[in-house]
Amino acid sequence: MDEAVIYTILGEAGFTKLCAAFYKRIKTDDLIGPMYPEEDMAGAEERLRDFLLFRFGRDQRYLEKRGHPRLRMRHAPFAIGEPEALRWLELMDEAMNETKVPASIQMDLRTFFTMVAHNMRNQ
16 A cells, blocks of 8 residues: 555545544444544544644644554543444445545555544454
8 A cells, every 4th residue: 555645646635535534424424423523523623634734744733733643542431343344345345435435445444444433442
């Protein structure tokens, strides 16, 4: 996976649209939606976008605001098992389809998202 290629294709606008489409689904999801406090939904969306911009575009906003990602630590308070990881991936797939992420990079993004989602499991 070439992160620079993915970032060049999607750019900040593409990642912003992807995260918006994803969180639109989170808000109404009965399994993982409750993990996200309604009053922080916009913040969660911004943090995911900033993380993806950091990961794929080396944008420093995430690090400046949050420091090292420490994703497992940040997700430790939530019960995340196989069903939650799979739902997260399902919603992200739907968001990629809605925002028309090019097929040429969808597989690489799915591989990355799958690795991250399963790494967050603590159940």
